[in-house]
Amino acid sequence: MFPFPLTRDHGKGRLGKLPLFSDRNRGMPPKKRFTQRVLVFTIGSLALVFLALTLNFLRREYQLLEQGMRDKLLHIAATAAQSISGEEHEQIRGPEDPAFLKFRSLLRRIKRANHLKTELYTLARDPENPRMTRFVVMTNEKPFFGDRYPETDGLWRAFESGKPQTSAPYADKHGSWVSAYAPIKSKDGRVVAVLEVDQRESHLAALIYREGWQAFLFSLAILGIALPFVIRFGNSLTRPIKDLCRMTRRIQNGKPFEALPESKILEIHELQLALSKLAHVLRDREQLIQEKLQTLEETDVLRRNLITVVSHELKTPLTGIVAAAEFLATIELNEEERLEFTQDLLLQSHSMAAILDRLIQFSALQARPLPHQLEDIPLPRAVEDSLESLKQEVSQGHFEIGLMGLDGLWIRGEESRIRRALLEVLKNALEHSAHSRKIQIEAHQNGSSIELRIRDQGTGISDETLESAFAPLSQDGNLLVGKKAGLGMGLPLAKLSLEGIDASLEVESTGPKGTTILIRFVAGTPLLHAPSIAGESKKKPAL
Structure with missing residues (x-):
């Protein structure tokens, strides 16, 4: 022991x-x-x-x-x-x-x-x-x-x-x-x-x-x-x-x-109690040490994965930036070619900035696990704002977004974290959708909770990696071979964003025909004289 x-x-x-x-x-x-x-x-x-x-x-x-x-x-x-x-x-x-x-x-x-x-x-x-x-x-x-x-x-x-x-x-x-x-x-x-x-x-x-x-x-x-x-x-x-x-x-x-x-002799009985307490204290200390060791091991694995994933993810945009900069510095280009290389530099720089921004957000959420304040938020507005942030990805990928059952539902939480969680889940669905370009967003009230399901028809999550899907820097498939391995921070960042606001995130179903992510919120109270929210549509075309 x-x-x-x-x-x-x-x-x-x-x-x-x-x-x-x-x-x-x-x-x-x-x-x-x-x-x-x-x-x-x-x-x-x-x-x-x-x-x-x-x-x-x-x-x-x-x-x-x-x-x-x-x-x-x-x-x-x-x-x-x-x-x-x-x-x-x-x-x-x-x-x-x-x-x-x-x-x-x-x-x-x-x-x-x-x-x-x-x-x-x-x-x-x-x-x-x-x-x-x-x-x-x-x-x-x-x-x-x-x-x-x-x-x-x-x-x-x-x-x-x-x-x-x-x-x-x-x-x-x-x-x-x-x-x-x-x-x-x-x-x-x-x-x-x-x-x-x-x-x-x-x-x-x-x-x-x-x-x-x-x-x-x-x-x-x-x-x-x-x-x-x-x-x-x-x-x-x-x-x-x-x-x-x-x-x-x-x-x-x-x-x-x-x-x-138990001894009938008072002094020996007191020694037995003292020894029993000592054994329990040592057992608790040992359990604490084991937990600390496990945390250190997990941190060490996370550190190694971070080095591997970040170096791999930063290598592609950094290579493009270096190549574009060399062309601009060594080759005489016309105005159109110079504009093309400059746009490529901006695109790769934005990609690197996005990777660093996600790492910084994940670190900030770990350092501040509890929210500052909770408020009642209309669910349609939170979903619309998250989709608005992904407008370019939806448009370029020709995705078809379906909304169902969102009208009239209010949730309670911290709006910034809810938007971050929805954004990460939606981005994960967009990145892993293969040939199918359909993503369905459904919501309904179940007692005092609101259940929001985001369903894609992509490659799904394999059974081998399902348990580690919410671990930071975890990815399905070979990191260096997969076409879109990604940073592996989407679902972990979303789950971490919902901690402390009485919300939860879980994988409800997965398989070769896609993945369904279930998010449960605490039902909020509609505000009096709240501004009207745009009505729901069965299908939302590319924005």
Whole structure:
């Protein structure tokens, strides 16, 4: 559709200079496709959302598992501490003490019953150092009775408050732990020792790892279910953009514009409207350019025809003028011969002047297409004046002019143009009448229009040249061979003279027996006290 690509480096035309890209972006490599960005962004956002949900789930799960582990250890410690007598515990003096063996056996049963993998201990405060404690009973195979151990925050709180306590995860030289502490009391309520139950933090991490894998697989399944919907949603966003890009490429490559499906997204819909308007503007511009190109081609053809026709038409009178002038200048002639050559000079000069006059009139009519004023004109007078201008041609050719139906008809228009049109049509009929010398002029009123027909019995207009009969400088037959090719300005000049006064000219019929030219005028209004017009005659002899 568009004969040129809408790129910046196209030719030197106005469209080729459109700043499609700013100077800042010119020369940069092509960016990623918008559709890919939308899909990647959408899928990435969804993945980040699921990742955030998974991490939040793991954090909550960790807190719950940690709290559950503390509660379990606290329950084990509290239950075990209540099973130990404070007075007996105070009497333990070594690993061979019966109370030691008794309580170690008790603690081992509690360990097995609760599936603990770490050891249980009882610790008493060191009387020599209040911030240190000493191991008393432990479930280990190799006892370390009396070894010192720093008093942790959980131990201190259990000793001071006399209530079971738990600790946050902490680390020492043996690893990371979560611990619970329960006070061992005497009958009088005095805290004599504290029972400690430990669990390695790695056990909590293993539980979190297992729960995390379950959460990850669950999130992955949800992501797999949601992915088709995400892709569909992304396509619903990017499909209008793809349509816009495709249509932009079609316009850029000069292909026809096609309607776009209306988008429900306001911004994309506005882009579609803008692109549609742009396409229509470009289409109108292209049509205007094509019309201008066609006009230039027609003008070029007209120029070539003008040069050919005018040179041919001027050659004959110019040759006669040169020959007559040479005879007058070089040969002694008598008075009669000198008069004959002088008359020939005048005749050829008048012929050249007539050709130039028609060209000037045609140019003037093109420059001033609208009339100055319209008036009501009697049709008989306009026809009589035109025939009077052709009096010499009618007389020399012995033509017989027939008039019919002209009386009482008035037409509206510009008189000078009407006379010019009638003169050109009548002159064309006289020039192309062959053996027959009869020309019929008929008129009648048809509603609000007057139809005037000028019919000759000449050679007619061939079918090949009928369409171009009103084109300037068009001629039927070979220009250089025809006997009376003429300038080819008669009918075009007549048609151009009638433009702007609501009149029209057309070839009604043609053929080997002559041509009928139909002229339609707007019916005029007879003027009051109008001067009388000569009556019509069925046949008008040679004037």
